[in-house]
Amino acid sequence: MISEETRELVDRGVMLPLMEEFYTIQGEGFHKGTAAYFIRIGGCDVGCHWCDVKESWDAEVHPPTHIGQIVENATKYSKTIVITGGEPLTWDMTELTGNLKKKGCDIHIETSGAYDLTGTWDWICLSPKKIKLPKEEIYPKANELKVIVFNKHDLKFAEEQAAKVSEDCILYLQPEWSNRDKVIPMIVDYVMENPKWKVSLQTHKYLNIP
Numbered sequence: 001m002i003s004e005e006t007r008e009l010v011d012r013g014v015m016l017p018l019m020e021e022f023y024t025i026q027g028e029g030f031h032k033g034t035a036a037y038f039i040r041i042g043g044c045d046v047g048c049h050w051c052d053v054k055e056s057w058d059a060e061v062h063p064p065t066h067i068g069q070i071v072e073n074a075t076k077y078s079k080t081i082v083i084t085g086g087e088p089l090t091w092d093m094t095e096l097t098g099n100l101k102k103k104g105c106d107i108h109i110e111t112s113g114a115y116d117l118t119g120t121w122d123w124i125c126l127s128p129k130k131i132k133l134p135k136e137e138i139y140p141k142a143n144e145l146k147v148i149v150f151n152k153h154d155l156k157f158a159e160e161q162a163a164k165v166s167e168d169c170i171l172y173l174q175p176e177w178s179n180r181d182k183v184i185p186m187i188v189d190y191v192m193e194n195p196k197w198k199v200s201l202q203t204h205k206y207l208n209i210p
């Protein structure tokens with residue numbers, strides 16, 4: 001059990017349940033191929049059945065960590081920071097991103113958008129989920145829309161979501177990893193017929209890096 005004092009610091013976003021942090025290459029979307037420091041915050045109750053980080057869901061098993069410590073670790077490695085999870089917007093991101101900004105970092109988020117948008121972001125990757133839709137406020141702010149395709153219906157969902165983002169938002173279809181052999185041919189055909197979309201692959205999984 002964590003103390004009342006720690007819980008209050010987590011509520012304010014001064015401490016956050018840290019699952020893992022690692023320096024790697026961004027594998028997905030617009031910034032794929034770019035070296036970046038990943039901060040994975042625990043806690044998510046969206047519940048995607050194919051989620052590739054289910055260990056992140058229970059915030060209680062990830063130690064509350066002072067953001068000062070997180071920022072110090074991160075800035076030793078990179079100025080490009082990716083905040084992911086879990087669902088990072090479960091928590092108030094104001095303090096963490098404010099402190100990273102003071103150090104001159106370029107801060108990216110990977111989010112389902114299902115909770116209030118807090119924090120200061122240089123790049124927002126919105127990956128909407130049918131089972132818990134994004135809050136309306138995030139759509140005009142998304143720099144990239146990355147829809148995970150598990151079956152054919154997800155292409156229809158992708159179009160519905162694309163209708164909500166800005167003109168400049170870059171549109172990606174990313175195969176769900178465990179079903180990739182089935183869905184890749186479908187995505188390839190769809191992108192050739194609908195070239196406003198691009199393909200995003202989880203290239204880190206092919207490179208065998210985190």
Ligand SMILES: C[S@@+](CC[C@H](N)C(=O)[O-])C[C@H]1O[C@@H](n2cnc3c(N)ncnc32)[C@H](O)[C@@H]1O
Nearest residue numbers: 050051052085086087110111112127175176177
């Ligand atoms: C693990 S999530 C964490 C951030 C946030 N909760 C979200 O869903 O955007 C990071 C990215 O991985 C994607 N993802 C998760 N499981 C996947 C899978 N099995 N195949 C392909 N992409 C997946 C998510 O859609 C999201 O874009």
Ligand SMILES: Nc1nc2[nH]cc(C(=O)O)c2c(=O)[nH]1
Nearest residue numbers: 025026027028084110204210
């Ligand atoms: N290399 C690498 N790139 C990624 N892009 C998004 C990821 C995520 O889990 O949020 C991820 C990840 O886990 N590893």
Ligand code: SF4
Nearest residue numbers: 044046047048051086
């Ligand atoms: S929203 Fe993200 S972390 Fe949460 S279950 Fe879905 S893919 Fe996993």
Ligand SMILES: [Mg+2]
Nearest residue numbers: 052053084210
């Ligand atoms: Mg991942």
